[in-house]
Amino acid sequence: MAQPFPYTYYTCDCFDSNNPLASKRGPQPLEEDERDFDPHNPRSNYTLYPLEQLLYCEDCQQIRCPRCVAEETINWYCPSCLFEVPSSVVKSDGNRCTRNCFNCPVCTSPMTTNSLDQHGDGPPYILACPYCKWSTVEIGIEVEKGTGISAQLAKIANGGHPIPSLKERDKERERKKELESRRREKDAMSPTQDSPTTDTERDSTPSHDDLFYNLSSFYKSQIDAQTPSNPFSSAEINFSSPSAYSRIMSMYSSSSRKNKRSKPAPARDAASILEGLSIHDPSNDAQAIERIKREGWSTTLQPSQKLAQPDPTIRFSDELRPLATLLCTKRSKRCRSCRHILSKPENKITSTRYKIKLLALNHIPRISMRALPSQYTQSSSAPSATATPFAYDALKPGIPTHFLLHISNPLFDPIRVTLATPSTTPGKVQSRVTILCPQFEVGANTDVWDDALASSLSPIKHSAQDAGQIEAGKIWDRGRNWTSVVVEVVPGFLDGVPGLASSIGPGAAPPTSTNDGRKRSGTGALRDVGEDDGDLNYDEDVLEIPVFVRLEFEADVNAEERGLGDSRGSKGEREKREEAFWVVVGLGRIVEI
Amino acid sequence: MSSRPAARRPAPKGEYIETDSGNKVSRRSAITGTANIMLGGRTVIMADVVLRGDLHSTRPVPSSSGKDVTPTSISIGRCTVISTGSVIKPPCKISRGQTHYYPIKISDNVFVGPNCTISAISISSHVHIGANVVIQPFAIIKENVKILPNTVIPANMIIASGSVVGGQPARVVGEVGEGWGVSGGGSGGGLGVGGGGEEKWVEGGDLRELVRSIK
Numbered sequence: 045m046a047q048p049f050p051y052t053y054y055t056c057d058c059f060d061s062n063n064p065l066a067s068k069r070g071p072q073p074l075e076e077d078e079r080d081f082d083p084h085n086p087r088s089n090y091t092l093y094p095l096e097q098l099l100y101c102e103d104c105q106q107i108r109c110p111r112c113v114a115e116e117t118i119n120w121y122c123p124s125c126l127f128e129v130p131s132s133v134v135k136s137d138g139n140r141c142t143r144n145c146f147n148c149p150v151c152t153s154p155m156t157t158n159s160l161d162q163h164g165d166g167p168p169y170i171l172a173c174p175y176c177k178w179s180t181v182e183i184g185i186e187v188e189k190g191t192g193i194s195a196q197l198a199k200i201a202n203g204g205h206p207i208p209s210l211k212e213r214d215k216e217r218e219r220k221k222e223l224e225s226r227r228r229e230k231d232a233m234s235p236t237q238d239s240p241t242t243d244t245e246r247d248s249t250p251s252h253d254d255l256f257y258n259l260s261s262f263y264k265s266q267i268d269a270q271t272p273s274n275p276f277s278s279a280e281i282n283f284s285s286p287s288a289y290s291r292i293m294s295m296y297s298s299s300s301r302k303n304k305r306s307k308p309a310p311a312r313d314a315a316s317i318l319e320g321l322s323i324h325d326p327s328n329d330a331q332a333i334e335r336i337k338r339e340g341w342s343t344t345l346q347p348s349q350k351l352a353q354p355d356p357t358i359r360f361s362d363e364l365r366p367l368a369t370l371l372c373t374k375r376s377k378r379c380r381s382c383r384h385i386l387s388k389p390e391n392k393i394t395s396t397r398y399k400i401k402l403l404a405l406n407h408i409p410r411i412s413m414r415a416l417p418s419q420y421t422q423s424s425s426a427p428s429a430t431a432t433p434f435a436y437d438a439l440k441p442g443i444p445t446h447f448l449l450h451i452s453n454p455l456f457d458p459i460r461v462t463l464a465t466p467s468t469t470p471g472k473v474q475s476r477v478t479i480l481c482p483q484f485e486v487g488a489n490t491d492v493w494d495d496a497l498a499s500s501l502s503p504i505k506h507s508a509q510d511a512g513q514i515e516a517g518k519i520w521d522r523g524r525n526w527t528s529v530v531v532e533v534v535p536g537f538l539d540g541v542p543g544l545a546s547s548i549g550p551g552a553a554p555p556t557s558t559n560d561g562r563k564r565s566g567t568g569a570l571r572d573v574g575e576d577d578g579d580l581n582y583d584e585d586v587l588e589i590p591v592f593v594r595l596e597f598e599a600d601v602n603a604e605e606r607g608l609g610d611s612r613g614s615k616g617e618r619e620k621r622e623e624a625f626w627v628v629v630g631l632g633r634i635v636e637i
Numbered sequence: 638m639s640s641r642p643a644a645r646r647p648a649p650k651g652e653y654i655e656t657d658s659g660n661k662v663s664r665r666s667a668i669t670g671t672a673n674i675m676l677g678g679r680t681v682i683m684a685d686v687v688l689r690g691d692l693h694s695t696r697p698v699p700s701s702s703g704k705d706v707t708p709t710s711i712s713i714g715r716c717t718v719i720s721t722g723s724v725i726k727p728p729c730k731i732s733r734g735q736t737h738y739y740p741i742k743i744s745d746n747v748f749v750g751p752n753c754t755i756s757a758i759s760i761s762s763h764v765h766i767g768a769n770v771v772i773q774p775f776a777i778i779k780e781n782v783k784i785l786p787n788t789v790i791p792a793n794m795i796i797a798s799g800s801v802v803g804g805q806p807a808r809v810v811g812e813v814g815e816g817w818g819v820s821g822g823g824s825g826g827g828l829g830v831g832g833g834g835e836e837k838w839v840e841g842g843d844l845r846e847l848v849r850s851i852k
Contacts (some may be wrong), residue, residue, distance in 0.1 A: 096839075097814030123797040123809065126779075153791035153806035163733070174773065175791035175806045372797060372809075387815050396780045396798045398815070405816045 049436035049633070050413050053092035054404070055081065055626040056109030082470040083588040083628040084581070092628055098404035099386040101379040107404050107625060108386055113377040120371045121393045124154055128393050129371055140368035144193045148173035149349060149364040157190050169193075171366050183362055194368055201251075202363060213257050221318055250317055252355040259320025266312070332359055376400075409451045409459065409486065411593065413629045416446040416530065436632035439535040439587055446514060447533055447631065449479065449591075452526035453486040457597045460485050461527070464592040468536075472581070473634060475536040477589050480516045481529040489525040535587055535634045587631045594624040651852065652684070661851060672707050677715040677745065679848050687724040692738045710738065714745035714762065716844040718851075722752040728774030739775075746818075746844045750786065757790075761798070763818045765840040781817050781841060785810070818842040 082088060090111065099108040120129045124145035133142065146155045153175035160168050160181075168186035171193065172179035180186070184203040187196040201207045208216065250258070314321040336344060343361050350356050352367055376388040388400040415434035439445065453459050463482045468474040514520075520528045598618045653661040658678035666682050668674065670690030682688065693710035710727045719725065727741045741755070744762035749755065753766055756774040760766075764778055767786030772778070777795045784790070785803035796802055801811040818841035838847040 094814070096816035096819070099815060121797075123800070124795050126795065126797060151806050152808050154794050156793050173791075174793055175789075394798075401815050403816045403819060405819050 047094065047630070049630055051630045052095070052411050052413070053083075053628045053630070054095055054098055054107065054408065055088075055091045055628070056093065056098065056107050056112060057625070058091075058109060058112035080466060080470065081590040081592070081626040081628070083590055083630075084471040084584060088628070095405055095408065095410060098408070099377065100402050100404040100407040101382060101384060101386060102402060102407075103382045103384050104379060105621070105623075107408065108377075108379055112380050113386055114380050114383075115375040115377055118374045118376055118389065118391060119393070120373055122369055123372045124369045126393055134371065139371045141371060142194050142368070144191060145369035146171055146193065146366040147369055148176060148178050149353065149367055150178045150361075151176040152352070152367075154369070155366060157193065159190070160186065180366060183364060197366065202365070207253070210257070213254070214261065217258060217261065217318055224316075224318070250322070252357060255317070255320050255322050257320075258318055259314055262314050262319040335360065406454050408623070408625070409453050409455075409461070409593075409595065411591070411627050411629070412450050413447050413531065413589075413631060414450065416448050438635045439533075439632045441535045441537045441634055441637060444532055444534050447531045448520060448528045449531045449629075450526060450528040451486055454489050454525075455597060455599070456488050456490070457599050458485055458488045459595045459597040462594045462596075463529075464594075465589060469587065469589055471588075472584050473536040473538055473587070475587055475589075475634070476532075476534040478532045479529060479591075480514065480532060481519050484519045484527050484529060486527045487522070487525050531589075533587070533589070533631065538585055538634060538636055585634045587634055589629045589631060591627050591629060592624070593627055594622060596620065596622045653681075653852070659848075661848070670710060673710040675709055675712040677713060677717070679716045679845060680713050681718045681848050681851050683719060683721045683723075683851075685722045686719050687726075688719075689724075689726040692727045692729065694738050694740065695735075709740050711741050711743075713743045714747070716745055716848055717743055717747040717749075718844055718847060719749045720751040720753075720768075723749050724754045725749075726754070726756050728756045728758055730774075744780075746842070748840070748844060748847075763841045781813055783813055783817075783840065813841065 083092070091109070093109050097110060099113060100106070101108050117131075120131065120134050120139065121127060122129065122141035122143065122145050124141065125143055127141075127143065129141070144157060147153065148155050151173060153173055155171040155173050157169050158172045158179070159165055160170055167188050167190075169188070169190045170180045170186055185197070185200050186204070187193060187200070189196060199207050199209075344359060345361060345364070349364070350358060353365060354367075355363075355365075358364070374389050374391075374393070377386045378384065379386055385400050386402045387398060389395070390397050390399055415436070449463070451461055461484055463479050465477050465479055467478070468476055514530050514532075520530050522528070597620075599621050600618060650664070652665075653663055655661050656676070658676070660676045660678060660680045660682070662668070662676075662682045663684040663686065665684035666686040666688070668682070668686075668688045668690065670688075670693065672690070673693045674688055674690040676682075688711055690710050693708040711725055713719070725741065725743075727738045729736050729738045731737075739758060741758060743749075743755075743757075743760045744764075746762050747760055747764045747766070749766045750768040750770065752768060753770045753772070755766075755770075755772045757772045757776040757778055758774075760772075760778045761780040761782075763780055764782045764784070766772075766784045767788070769787045770784050771789045772784075773790060773792040773794075775793045776790045778784075778790075779796060779798035781799050782796050783801045784796075784807070785801065787805070788803050788807045789805040790796070790802070790807040794807065796807075796809070799812050799817070800809045801813055802808065803810045818839060838844055
């Protein structure tokens with residue numbers, strides 16, 4: 045989901061099973077140094093999440109992303125009428141609302157039940173879309189009652205014709221079959237007569253539903269014909285029946301009756317319309333083409349509209365049906381590796397609370413990056429100039445810009461943070477990034493009042509006189525549970541400039557490089573990313589900085605058993621812990637000079 | 638504009654008039670029918686916001702005391718922020734040739750982005766509405782919903798809690814994470830947490846800090 049700049053995304057370890065962090069924890073300085081993270085890699089799309097979406101497994105002591113949790117459905121509900129649907133109904137009727145909720149087949153917005161009566165209440169009723177003004181009048185459907193719409197719609201075909209029920213269909217099919225067999229007998233007796241079978245098939249092309257029911261009943265009869273004749277099917281074994289004994293005896297006795305049993309006729313496929321066979325008829329296509337010629341493209345459907353329909357083979361707008369609203373689910377989430385529940389919402393549909401919710405927010409420090417207010421960077425500028433907000437959408441290439449990287453600690457123990465970032469960002473636009481103070485401590489998340497009462501930790505005062513004194517190796521500012529450090533960023537040039545972006549030579553830059561990077565992206569996005577040309581791919585002008593974060597802290601051994609209480613009261617054992625993960629900070633978009 | 642308070646106090650005039658309960662109402666907002674508008678407290682009405690309180694229900698309100706009760710047309714909860722240029726207009730229905738307005742209820746900690754047009758019947762708490770969103774009459778928005786910028790929510794649509802909606806017309810495009818609105822223990826001082834721009838607040842979370850920072 046698109047987020048405004050600047051944003052921070054966190055990676056989850058599960059993106060790579062070969063990841064050493066996923067298998068065992070501990071200091072692996074060499075391997076970690078060698079590994080790198082490229083936010084522009086297509087795979088990275090599936091590993092980066094905003095912190096709000098991540099969970100934390102306290103047993104595995106790891107971040108859990110939506111890809112490495114197992115979901116269990118607690119209940120189904122209709123998002124429109126907010127009624128719970130029992131799982132048995134979901135199994136029998138499918139995952140759609142069986143009440144009155146429908147979506148417009150043209151624009152997907154929810155439909156309302158309107159009365160066509162003069163006074164506004166009373167039959168007949170129609171479904172109407174308040175957004176695109178489509179209504180069931182256009183397909184000739186009106187219903188008698190204002191409630192139980194889906195049950196009524198199931199009985200009315202487009203144009204107001206009744207839809208036969210399942211029993212009626214069966215009867216009709218039997219009748220037709222009989223007719224056909226009688227006709228065949230007649231044909232056999234008087235072969236000179238023209239074969240009349242063609243016109244019975246012609247009289248009406250069967251609907252999608254008819255074919256489906258014909259086919260399903262045909263398959264049912266086939267299965268019924270197959271099952272009893274198969275003596276080895278496990279379902280048939282019943283040791284108390286004489287047939288089972290005779291079968292077992294025949295296996296051991298001499299093969300006198302062997303292979304005498306009539307072999308079941310091999311299952312055949314549907315051979316006629318009554319059995320659900322539909323043969324492509326070119327005249328249908330010709331008719332459709334004629335109709336498009338006559339009525340124009342406006343009567344045809346978009347692919348998305350077609351695919352949303354119960355019958356995706358329809359072509360024209362008068363064949364549309366209102367779509368019953370799809371159900372939603374409430375789900376609990378478990379850790380895939382240790383099966384512990386990570387999040388469990390309350391069962392009630394209307395409740396938004398959780399019984400269990402283990403958020404990464406409570407275990408992983410929040411990292412954010414903001415532009416350093418300009419009064420600290422430009423000593424000469426007047427204070428009034430600070431009022432203009434920093435333009436993250438227009439980073440100027442080649443000009444060193446200072447940012448504040450802010451880390452706030454949700455843990456109840458102080459943490460020691462080590463940051464690492466590649467000196468030039470990966471990707472075609474190479475920006476130089478320097479974290480001026482890569483190692484520092486962040487205080488514990490103690491009571492808010494400690495901040496006010498304690499005077500020992502006096503914040504570093506930055507006055508306008510300090511301007512320009514950004515010192516390497518020193519933190520910028522700190523508070524109760526947060527620390528900020530300065531990061532110097534030199535945004536790269538969009539077209540390769542010798543010296544700064546060495547891998548993209550000046551000759552490699554295409555002659556169209558004066559255009560905006562996004563304009564060229566239409567073709568670039570389709571191209572293989574690995575292809576090494578000077579052209580920019582989609583969003584490659586976005587300055588994303590991968591930062592490797594490693595935390596070290598001492599925590600109570602049994603902190604999890606007690607829940608996340610304040611650790612100060614306990615005198616339990618302390619153990620050293622560490623966390624390590626990549627974050628990607630999207631700082632902004634680089635513009636051309 | 639006639640509705641603007643004509644007070645010419647010698648006190649320094651800021652952008653906002655602050656009420657006893659901490660509501661901050663911009664002097665440049667256009668509010669009609671103030672008697673029919675309820676603000677919960679610590680709520681911000683920014684410049685160029687239009688609140689149509691005059692469009693109240695004309696049906697007689699059954700009152701126990703026998704006196705006329707002023708009908709409420711717009712009620713807004715606590716710590717809700719209505720950004721610049723947004724219009725809040727109670728939804729109306731035409732029935733038997735008469736126009737009937739219905740009261741609009743906006744709950745606590747709702748952020749309404751700039752230049753929105755809102756005619757919903759109810760917006761629950763912890764809802765974040767992006768810029769240029771249109772909410773057509775009688776829509777119901779439940780708790781913990783994020784509405785992406787430039788969304789058009791059709792009339793009568795109900796948005797279940799925890800959804801992310803976007804598009805024209807709006808459809809549910811995702812779910813907010815479990816951490817929606819949780820600022821975490823990490824929101825210390827200084828500049829801060831993700832999603833909320835330069836401020837110490839998160840989308841869908843407690844907007845008290847944001848309200849405090851608006852001056």
